[in-house]
Amino acid sequence: MCTFWKHVLRGTFSFLALSFVVLPGCREHSPDTAPVTDVVTLTYWPAPNPQEVAFADTIVRQWNRLHPRIQVRMQSIPVSVSTEEVLLAAIAGGTTPDICSNIWPGALHEYTRAGGLLRLDRFADFDSVARSRTPDPLLQTFRSPDGGFHQMPWKTNPVMMFYNRTLFEESGVELAPRTYSEYFAAAQKLTRDRNGDGIIDVWAGERDIRPIWWQRLFDVFPFTIAASGGRTLFEQGEPAFATPATEGVFAFFQRCYAEGYYPHTYFAGGDPFILEKKATQFSGPYLVATLQSLAPRLRFGVVPLPVPDDHTGPVHTYGDYKNIAIFTTTRYPAEAWEFVKFMVDARQDLLLLTVANQLPVRGDLLTNRMFAPYFEKNPMIRSFAEQVPYTRGVDAAPDLKELFDALSQEYESCAVYGRKTPSQAVLDAQERIRAIVDWNR
Known part of the structure; x- marks a missing residue:
């Protein structure tokens, strides 16, 4: 049990x-x-x-x-x-x-x-x-x-990348990044001392550094789905986490922390994206209404998650169903x-x-004329609707919370603190996931 x-x-x-x-x-x-x-x-x-x-x-x-x-x-x-x-x-x-x-x-x-x-x-x-x-x-x-x-499939919240248009323009970044290399190039410019006091006060991004299992549903997991063309943690009921795509995801976040693009801290005083302390945020469409309500002057855009430089085809993501x-x-x-x-x-x-x-969760969201007036009034939500066909859910596996706990701990050790290489952390995560699955069979 x-x-x-x-x-x-x-x-x-x-x-x-x-x-x-x-x-x-x-x-x-x-x-x-x-x-x-x-x-x-x-x-x-x-x-x-x-x-x-x-x-x-x-x-x-x-x-x-x-x-x-x-x-x-x-x-x-x-x-x-x-x-x-x-x-x-x-x-x-x-x-x-x-x-x-x-x-x-x-x-x-x-x-x-x-x-x-x-x-x-x-x-x-x-x-x-x-x-x-x-x-x-x-x-x-x-x-x-x-x-x-x-279960009857009902609703989905595709995880995409929000970006602060004002911070991008101030930093001389013209386009939202599509690939890891483009993200790092933008991050070099975005991470800076904005108020001139000699201390970095704006970062390219930020993630909750605590090893909380559900936080991985908004970084490692959707990035893995994106990098692999739609694969999740399992294949045919068996753990299949140790892949080049997942190793690349761990390396991506490890570099974000190692080069100072992400802070080694936890913001307890409010949402750093709303406070314009970070330039990118990974979230679902529910954030649109929050930003429009709490930060009506904040100028933002939404694009698919960054992917490896050699990625081809559509970008998949976690659907948060x-x-x-x-x-x-x-x-x-x-x-x-x-x-x-x-x-x-x-x-x-x-x-x-x-x-x-x-x-x-409909296949005709963008073709059914009944929904057209809504998307005309809400173009930002339309971006998420376009992502719906390329979403994936979590695996139908027992004890998923424990699996993500193990994944979180390996992610923290590798990406946040640099104590493990991406390849070692990914292998260790897979072995821990396999042990949990075998124990609970």
Whole structure:
């Protein structure tokens, strides 16, 4: 049993005690307490951020008005350390909602191992619904190792490179870098003393130097996907991390720190990109609204991630997906499936764009005339929409948090502190990943 799972189980009883106080609606799944009525009530948990709560509230109101006999009650996921811990604890205690739209694919193995999720391809029209929205090659990446689909692909946040146009112009950098060499050439000019006090106060970039597992989803992992033409950490279920592409990624970040383009520090006083302390940032489309709200005068652009100098073809990246699932505790699977289909309808996807500025996982984002007015008004988001076909998710592997913990520690040792060569760090990371996978089989 993995460390993460043990940690979750230890916290289960305290969570369940709280859930009966703040989540009384979850108990409606018990046959002994369900009221005798011809109205079906479903519980739906969206992500707790304000934009998605607003979206969820809108579609639930629409659904309830159109379906008086199948009512949906929306309640955002209870605040905790992470959504994954909340859902795993709820699965263990049998207090899950009927539907949740904040399913990170990296935790799916834990959910299915605990018997928490329905197979959605049990429904006769799953294939037609899923394929009408998501290109089949991308859809297949969401298939579980058991051959089934326990998640409906819903939204994606492709990781791209933001750059500060003002800092670029002040430094004499005319174009956003496309390759590693171009990035280093720009970094030499961008990293400087801007206020003239003799101390460097603007850097080409910056990453959180702490070995926190999920931070690697915004540097090493998307850069590896980009450098390798779309490969991830595994191939055919086996670790395949030690590649020339990954070694090149470690070398890229090692040079960024060794030559002072990135600071060896952690900014605790605010976002350094908003504060114009760094010229580039790797993030998803949600940052656009944040910048427009908190830094309306900041001039920025968005481009694909830098790639090796000899790279050819499109640039891939990490998609940072969040998907929809139905839990096995539901008493109304057919009704829950109808609501899921309603959620992924093109009209609701348009609401996802306009209300939450979130990109639906659709193959026709840029060709469907329904979405055209939105992208005309939001050209920056269009850049992310163009990246959607070239996104990849995390692998369907157990104990993914532990795997990224190991990767983070090797990255820190090599890139941040220069204690290992890129080739040694990559080999060590693969061996640690293999040991974790073998231990938990």
